[in-house]
Amino acid sequence: MAPRVLIADKLSPAAIEIFKARGVQADVKTGLSKDELLQIIGDYDGLAVRSATKADKDVLAAAKNMKVIGRAGIGVDNVDIPAATAAGIVVMNTPFGNSITTAEHAIAMMFALARQLPQADLSTQAGKWEKNRFMGVELYAKTLGLIGAGNIGSIVADRANGLKMKVIAYDPFLSPERAVEIGVEKVELDELLARAEIITLHTPLTDKTRNILSRENLAKTKKGVLIINCARGGLVDEQALREGLDSGAIGGAAFDVFVEEPAKQNVLFGAPNFIATPHLGASTNEAQENVALQVAEQMSDYLLTGAVTNALNSPSVTADEAPKLKPFVVLAADLGAFAGQMVDFGIKSIDLAYEGEVAGLNVKPLTAAALAGVLKPMLATVNMVSAPAMAKERGIVLSESRQDNSPIYDSLIRITITTELGKRSFAGTLIGGAPRVVEVKGMELETPIMPAMLYVNNEDKPGFIGALGVLLAEAGINIATFNLGRVSAGEDAIAMVGVDQAPSEAVLAKVKALPHVKEARALVF
Numbered sequence: 001m002a003p004r005v006l007i008a009d010k011l012s013p014a015a016i017e018i019f020k021a022r023g024v025q026a027d028v029k030t031g032l033s034k035d036e037l038l039q040i041i042g043d044y045d046g047l048a049v050r051s052a053t054k055a056d057k058d059v060l061a062a063a064k065n066m067k068v069i070g071r072a073g074i075g076v077d078n079v080d081i082p083a084a085t086a087a088g089i090v091v092m093n094t095p096f097g098n099s100i101t102t103a104e105h106a107i108a109m110m111f112a113l114a115r116q117l118p119q120a121d122l123s124t125q126a127g128k129w130e131k132n133r134f135m136g137v138e139l140y141a142k143t144l145g146l147i148g149a150g151n152i153g154s155i156v157a158d159r160a161n162g163l164k165m166k167v168i169a170y171d172p173f174l175s176p177e178r179a180v181e182i183g184v185e186k187v188e189l190d191e192l193l194a195r196a197e198i199i200t201l202h203t204p205l206t207d208k209t210r211n212i213l214s215r216e217n218l219a220k221t222k223k224g225v226l227i228i229n230c231a232r233g234g235l236v237d238e239q240a241l242r243e244g245l246d247s248g249a250i251g252g253a254a255f256d257v258f259v260e261e262p263a264k265q266n267v268l269f270g271a272p273n274f275i276a277t278p279h280l281g282a283s284t285n286e287a288q289e290n291v292a293l294q295v296a297e298q299m300s301d302y303l304l305t306g307a308v309t310n311a312l313n314s315p316s317v318t319a320d321e322a323p324k325l326k327p328f329v330v331l332a333a334d335l336g337a338f339a340g341q342m343v344d345f346g347i348k349s350i351d352l353a354y355e356g357e358v359a360g361l362n363v364k365p366l367t368a369a370a371l372a373g374v375l376k377p378m379l380a381t382v383n384m385v386s387a388p389a390m391a392k393e394r395g396i397v398l399s400e401s402r403q404d405n406s407p408i409y410d411s412l413i414r415i416t417i418t419t420e421l422g423k424r425s426f427a428g429t430l431i432g433g434a435p436r437v438v439e440v441k442g443m444e445l446e447t448p449i450m451p452a453m454l455y456v457n458n459e460d461k462p463g464f465i466g467a468l469g470v471l472l473a474e475a476g477i478n479i480a481t482f483n484l485g486r487v488s489a490g491e492d493a494i495a496m497v498g499v500d501q502a503p504s505e506a507v508l509a510k511v512k513a514l515p516h517v518k519e520a521r522a523l524v525f
Contacts, residue, residue: 003067003303005046008032008053011072015048015292022300038062046299048072055079060087068302070295073282074098076312085313092298092310096151096389097291098282103155105281106200106230109254113226114139114198116252118275140164145196146184147212148203148231149174150379150393154182156200168192171203171394172378175348176420178395186346193220198228205232206380215240224251230281233258238267245271256281312383325365328358328413331435332366334449334525335415335428336373338437341523342426342455343374345419349397350374353414356406367400370415409438440494445485450498453523454508459516460486460493467514468495475507492518 005019007028019026026048029040037053041063047055048070055069060083069079071093084091112118115136123130144160146153146169157167161183169184170192179186189212192199199221203209213227213236221227227250229236238259244250245268252273258266261279268274282291294310301307308314332352352367365384372387382390391398406412414427427439437447441457454472458464465484472479481498503511503522511520 003045004043005048005299005303006041006044007048008037009048009050009072011048011050011295012289012292014289015072015296018293018296019300022296022304024300024303034059041066046070046303048295048299049078051075051078053078055084057083060084060089063087063089068092068299070094070299072097072288072291072295081313090302090308090314091312092295092302092308093312094291094294094298095310097294098287099151099155101284101287102230102281103152103159103202104284105256105277106152106156106202106228107159109228109230109256109275109277110139110144110198110200110226112275113228113252113254113273116273119273139198141166142197143168143195145170145187145192145199147171147189147192147199147201147235148209149179149182149184150202150390152231153202154393156202157182157184165198168195172343172345173347173375173391173394173396175346175395175397177348178393181395189217190220193217194222196225197222198226200228201231201235203231203235203378204380205234206378208377210234211237213237213241218244218250221250223249226251227253228255229253230256233261242267242271245274248272310383314384324361327430327433327435328361328366328411329369331428331430332370332413332415333373334435335413335426335437336370337376337525338373338449338523339370339415339417339424339426340374340377341521342424343417343419345421347374347394347396347417347419349399349418350391351399351401351416351418353401353403353412353416355403355412355414356410358411358413359402359404363400363402366413367398370413371398374415374417412438414439437496440485440496441492443485443487443492443494445483445494445496447483447496448481448498449525450480451525452499452502453525454495454497454499454503454511455519455521455523456495456497456511456517457519458493458495458514459518460488460490461516464493464514464516465495468497468511471507471510471514472497472499472503475503475510477501477503477507 002023002025004025007026010030016026045065046068050072057080066089068090074093074095076093079091081091116134120134143166149169149171160167167184168187170189174186215237218240254275256277257279298309354363368384368387371391372382372384375382375387409429412429416425428435428437435449478500480500483496486493508522
């Protein structure tokens with residue numbers, strides 16, 4: 001029997017033709033209420049959506065035969081991914097179909113802001129002819145600061161270079177080689193804030209990027225700076241930006257995205273030289289066609305052959321390989337997540353070394369899982385499929401090596417990250433089928449992976465462990481596991497502490513202030 005797909009939001013007719021040509025039955029039923037959707041969703045193997053239809057827990061619970069949900073676009077806020085994962089439903093998106101359109105919208109907003117085009121249009125059509133009121137600025141020779149230089153950011157850089165602008169970029173994952181390739185000067189965030197005359201954001205919304213243009217950072221910008229956000233609401237402190245626009249410290253802003261959408265009202269509305277559009281970044285005929293065709297191909301491939309592309313919650317592993325690879329995929333992802341939270345500077349290369357029995361397996365999914373873990377802190381939407389492409393965009397060199405024998409363990413995975421400041425290496429194994437970190441900074445230890453952990457690098461001096469324990473106890477943080485490694489007595493040492501409550505920034509600051517502490521980080525898995 002042919003697989004059945006429900007197209008619940010408006011898609012290009014060409015997508016429907018792809019489903020039919022591939023032998024998938026596609027029913028178009030848009031504008032359904034939640035009750036209507038609940039009544040019919042159980043009959044379908046696949047669900048194709050844009051942003052209107054909400055695949056929440058109730059819908060997923062009723063989707064008894066559902067195998068795949070395809071989102072024609074990037075964001076999947078309307079899909080409950082944890083619930084889908086628990087139900088064994090693969091969630092796919094189309095991360096690259098909107099790139100050119102979104103980049104062009106940012107450029108259009110930059111022009112409109114520089115020349116006050118919306119305001120001039122309203123004034124002129126009102127019969128005012130205020131020729132002297134609208135004094136704009138040229139983009140030529142201006143310094144454009146990119147926050148985020150991935151797929152969309154690099155396209156913006158290319159267009160800005162064509163306008164003869166000076167482009168600087170802040171992106172922790174942008175290598176110096178990739179920066180040269182896309183024609184930008186790589187800088188740290190504070191330098192970008194100090195130098196840029198125009199700032200445009202092209203980064204996903206993660207814990208690290210939320211309010212990246214905070215009140216404090218906005219205060220570091222050049223007087224009269226123009227700010228464009230066509231990426232995600234929440235990257236800029238909207239209240240602080242409004243105050244900057246009112247005072248004239250910020251020359252203008254153009255936003256396509258807001259913290260709360262649909263934005264029927266917003267603190268920025270009515271501000272001087274502020275331009276707003278209703279999340280139009282992906283709204284061109286070409287982009288809608290691209291993402292619709294991609295989602296139809298991806299869903300058809302999965303339903304007919306089991307091939308997984310651009311999945312947000314499923315590794316690219318065949319049914320035969322799954323039982324052997326699954327625990328190693330978990331180990332690789334945990335090691336990658338550990339490594340990703342331990343580096344703050346531009347990554348130049350990532351090497352995965354496989355020793356022992358694991359070296360004889362299909363390690364590509366393991367490498368992808370590790371890579372996704374490394375990139376996750378800065379790129380929230382990264383997954384096992386998209387991670388290699390995202391790393392390549394940023395000029396990160398990826399390498400693998402295999403060794404049949406492992407001196408101590410049956411299998412060992414080692415991840416080495418080279419940054420502009422040097423190398424960091426982490427190794428792990430499976431003990432009783434569960435992941436264990438067994439080496440950090442060349443020091444041996446054995447620690448399980450806990451949801452919340454504290455990493456401390458210190459000098460091996462008497463009293464440190466007691467001081468740390470007392471500090472955590474006073475903060476009401478319970479220690480679940482405590483594992484130590486060191487070079488030798490009195491020298492470099494590390495502590496990996498599993499905790500029941502994640503330490504706050506204030507607690508972390510106190511840990512860093514303890515005697516003999518070199519580095520402290522709160523880790524989340």
